[in-house]
Amino acid sequence: MTNSSPGLSAASPLLPGKRLVIPADDPLPLDNGGTLGPVTIAYQTYGRLDERRANAVLVCHALTGDQYVAETHPITGKPGWWETLVGPGRVLDTDRFFIICANVVGGCMGTTGPKEIDPATGQPYGLSFPVITIGDMVRAQKHLIDSLGIDSLFCVVGGSMGGMQVLQWAAAYPDKVFAAMPIATAARHSAQNIAFHEVGRQAIMADPDWRGGAYLTEGTRPGRGLSVARMAAHITYLSETALHRKFGRNLQDREALSYGFDAEFQVESYLRHQGSTFIERFDANSYLYITRAMDYFDLARDFGGQLAHAFRGSKARFCVVSFTSDWLFPTSESRALVHALNAAAANVSFVEIPTDKGHDAFLLDEPELFKVLGGFVEGCAERRGLKR
Amino acid sequence: MATQLQSIGAHPRANIRVDLQVIAGMIPPGSRVLDIGCGDGELLDYLVHFRQVDGRGMEISQAGVNNCVAHGLSVIQGDADTDLKDYPSDAFDYVILSQTLQATYDPREVLRQLVRIGKRAIVSFPNFGAWHVRLKLLWSGKMPVTDSYDVAWYETPNIHLCTIDDFAELCADVGIAIERGMVLDAGGRPRALRAPGFLANLLGEQGLFVLTRTG
Known part of the structure; x- marks a missing residue:
């Protein structure tokens, strides 16, 4: 293995x-x-x-x-x-x-x-x-x-x-x-909710490592796509009040804005973490299938x-x-x-x-x-x- | 009477308000009952535990609902004005509306719904025709604030106050039969007066009626 x-x-x-x-x-x-x-x-x-x-x-x-x-x-x-x-x-x-x-x-x-x-x-x-x-x-x-x-x-x-x-x-x-x-x-x-799911699925499918769903046989993993899908979905699991209470506009590991695209805000850092830990335990195609099952319900x-x-x-x-x-x-x-x-x-x-x-x-x-x-x-x- | 269900919830309440006891006494054991405006579930709890009814409740206050459900009662958050239409006809043997009619937006429609979804409806309400209410309005020239109407006119939830005669007239107008009528005193005890009637309307603190559809 x-x-x-x-x-x-x-x-x-x-x-x-x-x-x-x-x-x-x-x-x-x-x-x-x-x-x-x-x-x-x-x-x-x-x-x-x-x-x-x-x-x-x-x-x-x-x-x-x-x-x-x-x-x-x-x-x-x-x-x-x-x-x-x-x-x-x-x-x-x-x-x-x-x-x-x-x-x-x-x-x-x-x-x-x-x-x-x-x-x-x-x-x-x-x-x-x-x-x-x-x-x-x-x-x-x-x-x-x-x-x-x-x-x-x-x-x-x-x-x-x-x-x-x-x-x-x-x-x-x-x-x-x-x-x-x-x-x-x-x-x-x-x-x-179908719309949010579609965003997630498109993120996965847009990842070149998804390989038309055949990533397991081709030895790649669409981690970036799955991670973005999770980040988008995670926002829907929270509330604006909870996000504000937890993170506000607080900066991550810095005192001032750095004028770049790092995870400057704590909320960005949090979402990236949610995405990166998720791909360790979840299969991208499963995500497509299960979100589809919910859409059909x-x-x-x-x-x-x-x-x-x-x-x-x-x-x-x-x-x-x-x-x-x-x-x-x-x-x-x-x-x-x-x-x-x-x-x-x-x-x-x-x-x-x-x-x-x-x-x-x-x-x-x-x-x-x-x-x-x-x-x-x-x-x-x-x-x-x-x-x- | 002890039953196998008695241990549900922390403490089944055996001692309930006198007027609620009167209502409970009208309901045969084993009936299907909906208590609308069930509050913290005092009557419903009693009916389930001591009259073995299949009891459901509806309550507008979420805190009241959550307390009831946490007590093992089947209660939903809902509004008598809007949420009765969902129930099928004859869904219940008895539908109870205790001290709530005067707070509904459309009492006439609520009454119609009660006798539609229940084979019988039990309705109680404070009597605005009671002699001391009449006197207060007559002498002070102001909206009466009494034990039953203990909130000033501008903040009272009781937006459709009526007398016992008003109520009987409305029932007749919309084709609802009064199967049984009585009045209660300030302590919630029945008085030996025929309701509706002149003396009942003058001396009754609360009206309590069992209603059915006509025809």
Whole structure:
């Protein structure tokens, strides 16, 4: 192996964790009309499944997240991305619930995606990987849940793209979801969000090292393009207030303006850092595919244009959460979702958490968020008959 | 009555305001209930824990909503004036609007929505026709500030005050049947007066009505 980090290698044999393989002779049906197989699903679990198999919680990760939700990341060495919520004594208490988190189809942390080897050619898929959807991701997760012998999930939870998967779960498998927590998300990707994603994709494709998507076989890496994509996206995860509070117009490592194009302002330096660390752990083609999956997400379209029909007859208890300063998935999107849930007479709670931290707030230490989710989970657990 | 759900939340509140107890007593166990303007969830919490209802709440204040949800109640942030139209007809057995009608922008439309989405609606409101309110206006010539109307006219959220007779007249106008009517005293206890009626309108501190669609 000549690659400096496992995250950028063609295959991911070194990444720790569990694997499920959907065999080639019974492949995963895709929304594009085709199939994909074999499919490896890389996943992690925490806690223990109880005797009734009633305490399973599926955590769905966001665009650049992965299955390492509550443990040190094997590549970055950073804490799990949702350790604030998942862990012993946390809202999703690993001493009480069986937590499952799987890398999405199209991802780059061990689940089959564009950087893995296509068995038909012996080469990485690259752009020959099929365009996948949120529905495909969830269909793959359903395989995983079935393989674990779980008939119904106590809870499906996720933020941003993870929240889209939560909604897809509730719509596609209404009998399998007892409680659903879609956080900082929407039932469809907005034009503005598609536009931001397109900027990111164009940045990647404009990098000469992208090589028409064949960089893995050609031995290059479109780090600059992917880095710019991440920088642009990262701005959308924050808020103007938070950026100002954190950086203002402060200069980076200097007393005065230098009249050049170095990272003179702290905010520039911060974004460059975000970009350069991101390329160490993420695959550029995965970024194209997963952003595309989000762009395609429009739950109402699958139900005759009526979002309420997606939730008709749903017995799930929903807790919809938005954040005041989130302009990527603003409260208006959550409210539209709540209106549809009301129209379906679903059991729904809806809270907007006051914060200036923007979209990223769902990943951060927000006591009000934990208080609300804790109460919701507790109420659902009692109704499910789960022991404290 | 203890139930298996009693341990939800920190402390289920058994002792609730007297007028809320009266409302709770009208709701058969197991009903599907929407409490509009549920505040911090006092009535809803009681109904869920002690009347075993399938209870939902709507509250305009975000702080109130967050408290309710953190307590394990199903509550959304919403406005009676704008957010009732989303619900399908007959979604609930009972829809409760306690001490909120007078603060709505369009009480007539709100009432119509209540009896559409609920098989029955329970509505309570402070009675502006109570004798001491009439006297205050008569003697002082100023808008009355009382226990029920404790905010000056220029900052009160109560923009559509009415008397019990006004309310009954509106119900008749829009084709809503009053299945049951009563008045409560200042302590929230029922008084033995027929409502609507002359004495009820004069002596009742609050009106409390069970409404249904006609026809």
